Each structure stands twice: as C-alpha cells, then as structure tokens.
Amino acid sequence: MAYSTAIDKKWQQKWEDADLYRFDESNLEKKLYCLEMFSYPSGANLHVGHWYNFGLADSWTRMKRLQGYNVFHPQGFDAFGLPAENYAIKTGIHPKDSTYANIATMERQLKTMGATFNFDYEVVTCDPTYYKWTQWIFLQLYKNGLAYRKNAPVNWCPSCQTVLANEQVQDGTCERCHAETTRRDLTQWFFKITNYAQELLDCLPDLDWPEKTKKIQTNWIGRSEGSEIAFDIADTDFSFRVFTTRPDTLMGVTYVVLAPEQELVNRIATDACRAAVEAYKDKVNKISEIDRLSTTKEKSGVFTGAYAVHPITGEKVPIWIADYVLAGYGTGCVMAVPGHDERDFVFAEKFGLPIPRVIQATGTEDDILPFTAYGKLVNSGEFDGLTSENAKKAIVEKLEKDNKGEQKITYRLRDWLVSRQRYWGSPIPIIHCDDCGAVPVPEDQLPVELPYDVDFAPDGESPLAKCDAFIRTTCPKCGKAAKRDVDTLDTFVCSSWYFLRYPNANNNMEAFNREWTNKMLPVDKYVGGAEHAAMHLLYARFITKALRDLGYLDFDEPFKSLVHQGTILGIDGQKMSKSKGNTVAPDDYIAKYGSDVFRMYLAFGFAYTEGGPWSDDGIKAIDRFVGRIERLIEKYKGQFSKKGPESGVYGEAEKELDFVRHTTITSVTTDLEVFQFNTSMARLMELTNALYHYDSGNTLNMPLISSVLRDLLLLLSPFAPHFAEEMWQQMGEKDFLFARNSSWPIADKTKMVKDEVEMAVQLNGQLKCRIVLPSTADNAAIEQTARNDAKVQDFLAGKQIVKVIVVKGRLVNFVVK
RNA sequence: GCGGACAUGGCGGAAUGGCAGACGCGCCGGUCUUAGGAGCCGGUGAGCAAUCGUAAGGGUUCAAGUCCCUUUGUCCGCACCA
Numbered sequence: 044m045a046y047s048t049a050i051d052k053k054w055q056q057k058w059e060d061a062d063l064y065r066f067d068e069s070n071l072e073k074k075l076y077c078l079e080m081f082s083y084p085s086g087a088n089l090h091v092g093h094w095y096n097f098g099l100a101d102s103w104t105r106m107k108r109l110q111g112y113n114v115f116h117p118q119g120f121d122a123f124g125l126p127a128e129n130y131a132i133k134t135g136i137h138p139k140d141s142t143y144a145n146i147a148t149m150e151r152q153l154k155t156m157g158a159t160f161n162f163d164y165e166v167v168t169c170d171p172t173y174y175k176w177t178q179w180i181f182l183q184l185y186k187n188g189l190a191y192r193k194n195a196p197v198n199w200c201p202s203c204q205t206v207l208a209n210e211q212v213q214d215g216t217c218e219r220c221h222a223e224t225t226r227r228d229l230t231q232w233f234f235k236i237t238n239y240a241q242e243l244l245d246c247l248p249d250l251d252w253p254e255k256t257k258k259i260q261t262n263w264i265g266r267s268e269g270s271e272i273a274f275d276i277a278d279t280d281f282s283f284r285v286f287t288t289r290p291d292t293l294m295g296v297t298y299v300v301l302a303p304e305q306e307l308v309n310r311i312a313t314d315a316c317r318a319a320v321e322a323y324k325d326k327v328n329k330i331s332e333i334d335r336l337s338t339t340k341e342k343s344g345v346f347t348g349a350y351a352v353h354p355i356t357g358e359k360v361p362i363w364i365a366d367y368v369l370a371g372y373g374t375g376c377v378m379a380v381p382g383h384d385e386r387d388f389v390f391a392e393k394f395g396l397p398i399p400r401v402i403q404a405t406g407t408e409d410d411i412l413p414f415t416a417y418g419k420l421v422n423s424g425e426f427d428g429l430t431s432e433n434a435k436k437a438i439v440e441k442l443e444k445d446n447k448g449e450q451k452i453t454y455r456l457r458d459w460l461v462s463r464q465r466y467w468g469s470p471i472p473i474i475h476c477d478d479c480g481a482v483p484v485p486e487d488q489l490p491v492e493l494p495y496d497v498d499f500a501p502d503g504e505s506p507l508a509k510c511d512a513f514i515r516t517t518c519p520k521c522g523k524a525a526k527r528d529v530d531t532l533d534t535f536v537c538s539s540w541y542f543l544r545y546p547n548a549n550n551n552m553e554a555f556n557r558e559w560t561n562k563m564l565p566v567d568k569y570v571g572g573a574e575h576a577a578m579h580l581l582y583a584r585f586i587t588k589a590l591r592d593l594g595y596l597d598f599d600e601p602f603k604s605l606v607h608q609g610t611i612l613g614i615d616g617q618k619m620s621k622s623k624g625n626t627v628a629p630d631d632y633i634a635k636y637g638s639d640v641f642r643m644y645l646a647f648g649f650a651y652t653e654g655g656p657w658s659d660d661g662i663k664a665i666d667r668f669v670g671r672i673e674r675l676i677e678k679y680k681g682q683f684s685k686k687g688p689e690s691g692v693y694g695e696a697e698k699e700l701d702f703v704r705h706t707t708i709t710s711v712t713t714d715l716e717v718f719q720f721n722t723s724m725a726r727l728m729e730l731t732n733a734l735y736h737y738d739s740g741n742t743l744n745m746p747l748i749s750s751v752l753r754d755l756l757l758l759l760s761p762f763a764p765h766f767a768e769e770m771w772q773q774m775g776e777k778d779f780l781f782a783r784n785s786s787w788p789i790a791d792k793t794k795m796v797k798d799e800v801e802m803a804v805q806l807n808g809q810l811k812c813r814i815v816l817p818s819t820a821d822n823a824a825i826e827q828t829a830r831n832d833a834k835v836q837d838f839l840a841g842k843q844i845v846k847v848i849v850v851k852g853r854l855v856n857f858v859v860k
Numbered sequence: 861g862c863g864g865a866c867a868u869g870g871c872g873g874a875a876u877g878g879c880a881g882a883c884g885c886g887c888c889g890g891u892c893u894u895a896g897g898a899g900c901c902g903g904u905g906a907g908c909a910a911u912c913g914u915a916a917g918g919g920u921u922c923a924a925g926u927c928c929c930u931u932u933g934u935c936c937g938c939a940c941c942a
Contacts (some may be wrong), residue, residue: 214939254864254865255864255865255936255937258863258864258865258937259864259936259937259938262863262864262937262938263937263938265938265941267941267942269942285942286941286942287942288941288942289942300942342940365940366940367940367942368940368942369940369941369942371941372941372942373941373942376942377942378942379942380942384942385861385940386940386942387942389940453941453942455938455941573936576937577937647872647873647883647884648872648873648884648885649872649873650872650873650874653873655872655873656872658871658872658885660871660872660884660885660886661872661884661885663885664884664885665884667884667899668884670898670899671899674899721872721873721874721883721884722873722874722882722883724883724884725873725874725882725883725884726882726883727883728883728884729882729883732883735900735901739900739901801879802879803878803879804879805878805879805922805923807922807923808878808921808922808923808924809923810879813879845922846922847922848878848922848923850878850923853878853879854878854879854923856878856922856923857922858922858923
C-alpha cells in the first residue's frame, strides 16, 4: 500500500495500542527531557509553525529514543490570556468554553502529527488544578518579599485596557495589539526579578543557548558600572543621589536634573516655580510613550527654584526637572555635565546654562564640546592632570570619605509587573482587609477559583471588581469582612513554571515534588520561538532561581540547551496571515501527501533556525523521494534477507554502497543531533540515490541490500515515522521499528576507508588538476605522486618550487616563483 | 544613535581556513511509452577559451565564502540608560 494518511492512522493506532512512547518513571538513568514551548489554544487548527516546531523537535527525540534515551516529551496548553477573552467579547462565547473546545481540537490535531507526546502528563494553565499551584508560587514569593505591591507609573495599553510589563512594551506599543501605550500611576503587583539581575547575567555564559538570545537578555538586563553621588538640597534637610558612569566629570556639573515623577520634586519646588513645575508634570504625564520617543531630540524642562550643593566644591547648582531623565532608571536623578554629555549639552544650550570644560583630549582628537571621550582633567582643582580612569577612582574615594558617594552597579531591568486588569487569568490569592492590610489566602484554601459568570467587557477596571460574589470574603487573620484582590496574573506567570509541572502533572498534593523534580530537570532541550528571548525565557529563569532560593529546587537554570526554530513564511515571502490570504493550511497538504511528507518537507526545505517561504514544488519533491524508497522496497519484497551484510557476493559495488551507508549513518547522526534537518535529509537522499545507482544491474547481494535498506529506514524514521514503520513491516520485520529494543545504526569506521582517494593539486593555491592515489600514501609519497603526474610536470615546468604543502586526503599545493 | 547577526547559481540552501555551489527545485537531453505532467538515466555557476566567480573594496595566509579592516544593503535587539 502506497504511503498516505491511511498509513499514518494505522500506525498511530498501533503505537497507541502498544503504549510505545510511555515515559518510564522507574529508570531515569538515560532520561531526556525534551520540551517545545507550549501553545496557545487559539483558532481551531494547528498551523505550519506548530508543525515546524513540534514535528521536528519530535524527530530529534525519535533519534534519541532509538539511541536508548528514556524521552520525556510532554505537551500542554498556555490557556489563559487575552485572545480568548477578546473573542468572547466579540462573540459572547465564554473564554472557558472556547478555550476547552480549542484544546480538544488541537489535541486531536496533534495526534495526527504522529509525534511521541506524553499526553498523560498534559498541563492546561487555565485549569484550577494548575493555577492552584501558580497561586501557591505567588504566595511563596510574597511571603519571602519577592512579590510586592506598589504605586508606580506603569505602562497602560488603552486597547487591552490593562497594565503591561516593561517587556511587553515594544517601541512604545503593546506587544499583543500594537496600540500605543500610555503611562498611569497605579498600585500594582510586582515580582522582584531585579534581585536576580546579576545572577541572571552570570549564568548566561554557561548555557547552551543561541548567542543572539543571550545577547538580548544581557542587553535587557543592562548592567552598568558607575557611582552614586549624594547631593544635598540647599537650605533644606533633603538630599538625593545621582547615578553616573562618569564621576571623573563631577567637577563639570553646572546643574542637576530630576525626573518629573521623582518624589522630591513636589517638596522642593519653590512657590515661585511651583505652577510651572506642576504644568510641566501634567504635560509629561499626558503624552504617550510614542510621542515621548518621537520628540527625542527636542529637550524640554523647567527650573524648580531649588538648588543642590555640589558635594566637592560646595557650590550651589540649580535643580531642574526634565523628561529626558527617566524615573525608573538609576535614582531618577542625574548630575548634568554639559561639557561632556550630549544630552546635557543640548539642554544647557537651550536654557542658557554654563558649559565648562573639565576634560581635555589627550591625543590629537577633536577638542570641541561636548567632549564625551576619556581624557585628562582640567579646571578640576585638586584633580587636574589626572586621566579620566584615575580621576574616577580619586573622586569616588574622596566622596566615600565624606559619605557622599560610592561605586554602584545599576541595571536596566525593572521589576516584573504581574497584575492585569483582565478576566481570563489566574486570580491573585490575596485578601485586602481594612485592618490587616494585604493578607495571603491560606494555602489550604487554594485555589482561589476564577468565577464563571462575570461581565468581562473591558472598561479599565478589573472585571472581577464587578463580581460581588467573588470579592466578598472574610479576612483570614481577623475574620472581619474583607475583599479579594480583583486583578489577575499575567499569563507569563503561568508559563514561567509549567516545565516544572509537567513531570508532576498528576501530583495533586504539591506543585512539584522536590526530589523528583530535581531528577527530571533541567529541561535537556528546549525548542521554541526567538520572540520569547526577553520575556518568557527571562521570567522562567527568574522563577527557577527564586524557587531554588526558597528551598524548593536544587538547580539554577531551567533550560540547559535551547534552540529557536525559524518562521515559515507564505509563498510570497510575507509572514502568514489570514488578512493577507497567504496562509498554508497543513491539513490540506496532509490529506494529500500524509503527515510524514509534510514533516519531511519542513525538515528539508529550510535551514531550521532560519525558516523561509513555503513552496509547493518543494513538497512535491519529498513526495517523489518517498516514492523512490517505496519502489525499492516493492522491488525486493519477499526476497529480504536477515543474514549479515557480509554474506553473499561482496564486490566493488557492494563495497562502495556500504561506504555510502556508513558515511550516511555518520552524518545523519551528527546533523540531526544539532537540528540540521535539511542536511540530514540530503544525506538520506544520497543513500537512496546510491541504492538506485549500484542496484542498476540488479547484481547486488540481498543480505547487503536488506541491511542497507533497514538502516535507511531507521535513519529516515525520525522524519517519517509512519512511513518507516510501514516499510519496516513490508520488509518482513515483525516488531515495531520504534520498538524499545530497536537501535539507531552505528557507523562502522572500517567500512568508511576507501582504497583510493582523489586529491587536488594546486599551484599557489589555485586548483590545476586532480590525482588519484592509494589512501594509505604518506605525505612524501603524495608529493612524489603529484610531482610525477604529467600534467603537474607541465605546469611546474620552468618554475622554482619554494614550498610544498600536503594536506592528506585533500590536496597538494606547490608554492612556486 | 548604539549593539548584534547576515549577504553564496534562476530558486531553497550545502561547505572543521583546504577541490565553492552538497542535496533538492527548475531547466535541458536521453530512455520507456499509444501518450507522459509518471518512472528511470545523464547534464546544468559564467565564459568559445585561457580563465573568472561567494554584496563592494582592501588586508592576513602556501591557501579565504570562512579570519581582520572599510563600505553598502537586509534583518533583529536596545534606544534621552546618565
């Protein structure tokens, strides 16, 4: 029977009946935890991206399985989140109903892929049996000071009607709906990810992750070394600190600037300036992030009327406020050195502030202001003549003595804002009591269940706030009437620990069992999109480290090894989207060609980490390839031999075919190991071509043909599991190809030695001709053979040989004059 | 503006510093056939040739797609970060 979806179904059923891919919990010696980023249960059907991610990661695990690994390969759903809620608002279908319906469909679809998923460990984040533990984790963080509530200016998406984490704002727009975000002062829940800024950086070098992703995290964390310097405010008891990376320019400070949102501003503004300060703050508050970005170059600000005291000279310098100083970075206050900082320079010029020079160029560089490079100090009193490097030390040392400054490291990373004003998420397990304040829900009362009947039309307030039955409760501490927290958790909280839950999916006593989890994790191979570099992947690392410090885990990093798949584009090279009408529906192709052909095309047609545009011609090519193998098997049906390949006639053709077989084993194994699916497939095509080539006279011995075909099927099986099983059976095998005692072929090095090799002969590195010689020849013999060659003698005639380079098995290079 | 990645036939894409273009598509030819849009076999970077060819220019090296510098272009990340 020719390969088709009927064959897919046949083997899926047989595998399921035999429970072939069950994870063996009793023996973790060769456990391998392979995980793909779980999917959001959106529309009905799996899209090409799912197949590309799940299907090919599955191919990798299938090789590992045949290599004897006990593979843990779970699946689940990141099921809370806005799309279901927005869909509900549009259609009236409750998020819970649509989500579970979608999950059912996707599960069915996932099964048609014929992957090795361990569905008996499935995790669904919107299920109370899951979010109970999300809430539990929240409480552990809260009880240990890693979750806190504060009023702060936060990012607000007016379209989604909720706050967003910094990571979810991209170019001043919402990462989900791309609406312009604004700022709002709100009391929100945060996780103290900044406590882990340094460790999150320190662990990066040892991770087997794409360098690009590590770089993104490094930049996002944004470590900056500098100093904090204290300034007193003249004629008051107030003082503030600035962060600077250039303490060497301290003597050039002519004013200081506070962020408009800085808390001191109201207290220090003089009566004369108060109105202007208020007006400016108002103005800044109103403009959106986008406008704030687009007005980048035009500096604005107002004088507060107050003065700060220079910590070394004691001079008074004016205190301004300006929106070029960010409240959330450093201390929200900067010392302005207009002579040596671009921004301060522009600002000082605009407002007529003095611009002295305190650093002189040492070399022949330009010496115009602002001069931002390092140099030698001038106009700096006792520090004159020092280099910038030395002055940094000297100035900070002096400040330290007076208790007015010290070295300081600042990070760009902010605490993670986790509360959301939306319905479809995990409730926050906190009760607000007038007397006792924020009180955690006792753990034995978890989960705080999300009520079903809620009016979730967004109006900027949490939908749960309108649900009396939910809010009203009693204080666990004092027993008086109290109110539940009405916000829900960012879905990234749910996804920041799901990899811990998988091995514990059926544990209803605890989120995860410490001992078991320490054995099952970290995840050995994690496969998913690069778009999560600064969000999910950072949050998951943080949660892992936090849980470790709270004593629940013994490892530092959740994902040892990470691979990002690329994106499959439409035929037009554009991102697939319904509105562009360029989507490729896997189902249509699978119905026509079968799931294995679909998967093999994805494997072969792209560099895995790059992706690229879909091509119908490409998939036809794979269909042809499958046919070629089918016809080979068909041709020899009934004649297959179980004998070793060495029995029977073993001539030149046999030897060469065997050579190709063993080199194919070698390269498919190494390429598949590192997710180079396209070259693995190319090698399999070569082996198939070789079978046709040497088989043309039909003189090959059957034991060899049979053995090579069996190896071909084994090597192909990760990409075409159903097809390989079917062919395996047609070859007369009784057990499954994927039987637990099957094994991945191992190359025989002795079969990979050729009697003769062809080598290139170069003249000054330029290819001139080729010579054939015994592969055992040593360098001297190789050189001699080359010299004796008639053609070589021709082009060497009349030239003086300066040097001869011999690279064994590759080339001889004559360096001549 | 800063930082990073990338640039190879008509196309998708291969090449531990060592014979560029594996493998596939497309195209051309052969074969089989009543027929071929099936199958099988062969050819296919450019050029009549010597030679020339990996975005452009320079450099290191016996040898560069690969390493270094400059430029251009594309993509990504960050962006008034003090």
